[in-house]
Amino acid sequence: VNEGTWTSGNIVKSPAKDVEIPNRLIPEHIWENMEKWPDKTAVICGITKRSFTYHQLYKNSRNLAAKLRNSLNIRDSDVICIMMPNSPDYALAILGTLQAGAEVTTVNPIYTAHEVHRQLLLSKPKLLIGIPETISVLKDALKLAKMDIPIISCRGYANNDLPDDVIAFDELANATNVDYDVLKDVSRTPSDIALLPYSSGTTGLPKGVELTNRNIVSNCVQQNSNGLRHYQDTTSTYQDATLAVLPFYHIYGLSIVLLHKLSVGVKVVTLPKFQPQSFLTTLKEQKISIFCAAPPLILFLGSNPEVKNEDLESLNVITCGAAPLPKLDIYRVLNKTKKNLAFLQLYGLTETAPLVTTLPNNSKNYVSAGVAVPNTELKIINTDEIALGPNEVGELLVRGPQVMKGYRNNPEATKQVITEDGWFRTGDIASIDEDGALTITDRVKELIKVKGYQVAPAELESILREHPDVEDAGVVGVPDSRTGEAPKAFVVVKEGSKTKAMNILNYVSERVAEFKRIKEIVFLDSLPKNPSGKLLRRILKEKYA
Numbered sequence: 001v002n003e004g005t006w007t008s009g010n011i012v013k014s015p016a017k018d019v020e021i022p023n024r025l026i027p028e029h030i031w032e033n034m035e036k037w038p039d040k041t042a043v044i045c046g047i048t049k050r051s052f053t054y055h056q057l058y059k060n061s062r063n064l065a066a067k068l069r070n071s072l073n074i075r076d077s078d079v080i081c082i083m084m085p086n087s088p089d090y091a092l093a094i095l096g097t098l099q100a101g102a103e104v105t106t107v108n109p110i111y112t113a114h115e116v117h118r119q120l121l122l123s124k125p126k127l128l129i130g131i132p133e134t135i136s137v138l139k140d141a142l143k144l145a146k147m148d149i150p151i152i153s154c155r156g157y158a159n160n161d162l163p164d165d166v167i168a169f170d171e172l173a174n175a176t177n178v179d180y181d182v183l184k185d186v187s188r189t190p191s192d193i194a195l196l197p198y199s200s201g202t203t204g205l206p207k208g209v210e211l212t213n214r215n216i217v218s219n220c221v222q223q224n225s226n227g228l229r230h231y232q233d234t235t236s237t238y239q240d241a242t243l244a245v246l247p248f249y250h251i252y253g254l255s256i257v258l259l260h261k262l263s264v265g266v267k268v269v270t271l272p273k274f275q276p277q278s279f280l281t282t283l284k285e286q287k288i289s290i291f292c293a294a295p296p297l298i299l300f301l302g303s304n305p306e307v308k309n310e311d312l313e314s315l316n317v318i319t320c321g322a323a324p325l326p327k328l329d330i331y332r333v334l335n336k337t338k339k340n341l342a343f344l345q346l347y348g349l350t351e352t353a354p355l356v357t358t359l360p361n362n363s364k365n366y367v368s369a370g371v372a373v374p375n376t377e378l379k380i381i382n383t384d385e386i387a388l389g390p391n392e393v394g395e396l397l398v399r400g401p402q403v404m405k406g407y408r409n410n411p412e413a414t415k416q417v418i419t420e421d422g423w424f425r426t427g428d429i430a431s432i433d434e435d436g437a438l439t440i441t442d443r444v445k446e447l448i449k450v451k452g453y454q455v456a457p458a459e460l461e462s463i464l465r466e467h468p469d470v471e472d473a474g475v476v477g478v479p480d481s482r483t484g485e486a487p488k489a490f491v492v493v494k495e496g497s498k499t500k501a502m503n504i505l506n507y508v509s510e511r512v513a514e515f516k517r518i519k520e521i522v523f524l525d526s527l528p529k530n531p532s533g534k535l536l537r538r539i540l541k542e543k544y545a
């Protein structure tokens, strides 16, 4: 084995040297370097071409922060909830919120009011930020949650008319005569929470993942180590461009594509959603050099006849993570691209801010999820919690400065996943080879991944159980060639019920975003449970799925 990587106790370390973690807040970390590239584009919309330079982002986000404190009474550790597609305003909203001392919780812009209201009840925001297209869902969600808080609206995509009763984002961000002195009252430290994305983790319903400033700043500098970095230095004559089509509401888009890239002076090109034509046009027009993808996008690049070699010419690096990637899709893309393209899988989780493993640009190991990033330790354990050696398969545990503080208001759930000595249990089944390269093989946790996005079986089960004809329900993920996995439900109906599958499917579809919809229902007389009544999803999966 590679000593130095495999250390005593079968703890696997990064082959890269540890890096120093700066003691800064996220905005301070981004502004620290900005003096070197104030006039470079920080973020631009691939469709409208609306953009901010680094200096404009700095100035407008400070305006916003001061206005949030002064006019909207935001105070340290208040939560602000953002529900909108990717745009330059998203970057402003996040950096403004953080500089106001508040925390950001992000919601999928395609969520239903039912889904949003749950996150509102859990995260208790003081303020919402949306766009005209998401405002009515936000209002319905507030009604369901019996909450009454102000809504700020950014510009929309199709619709620039703001509803009457919302606050115009532009007026806050472009304000003149701003009293910046109020920002002197902000008192935040690196160990304070900055981001509060939601993840179901190993089990149960989505929970608020408390990511500190330090978690995110650590994960940024962990991506800068010489051996493992995927961008080139920004200079007076060179700037990488990355395509932000993965949504900022999810940690991959938010931390890797947006915050890390801003911290190293990359141009972040946003797209509000994936549409083949605007995607391919933007790749070429904006000369995208770094493309951060999830498996469905790799499938599209490799298999869609509309994607030609010349569409991919500007790319130097493609990274892919969030779900297992079929080998065939990798080779199809490699066949379409230039010889020196770096194609790398990455592995991470919301709870690890997110990056855990990656590979150097010159790696030809296309199937591994990578080696540990600096300052990060891995171990694989068996069911007796014994740490295993090279190529042995078990649950992956991670320790490092990127591991979350915990789940919000949920010490029980936190205790289940973070051990007393700081190891985070991923719920993923994996092995690590002699050189420290990780391969993910399975998941022990309940989580279903549809196109890389989280679907919590417990959430669908609770909706199914609310249906008047349903006695009990269990949901598992089944393989799907288009989306990776899809939810399949096993339902026990109440005695005498004559309800049809379509009726139940429709009931769920009205309450969840499209990607969470149940693909198939099987009716059973009873569900497999252990003696204490816990649903045995594994058995459902093995026996019926």
Ligand code: 4UV
Pocket (backbone or CB within 6 Å): 199, 251, 252, 256, 319, 320, 321, 322, 323, 324, 325, 345, 346, 347, 348, 349, 350, 351, 353, 354, 355, 356, 369, 426, 427, 428, 440, 443, 449, 452, 453, 454
């Ligand atoms: O919590 P989450 O939804 O988080 C993510 C994070 C993904 C990424 C992607 C690229 C990065 O650079 C990065 O830092 C993070 O999806 O879901 C976490 C679960 O997703 C599965 C695994 O089951 C995690 O526990 N997953 C993530 N990456 C991979 C993966 C992968 N490369 N291969 C297989 N499964």
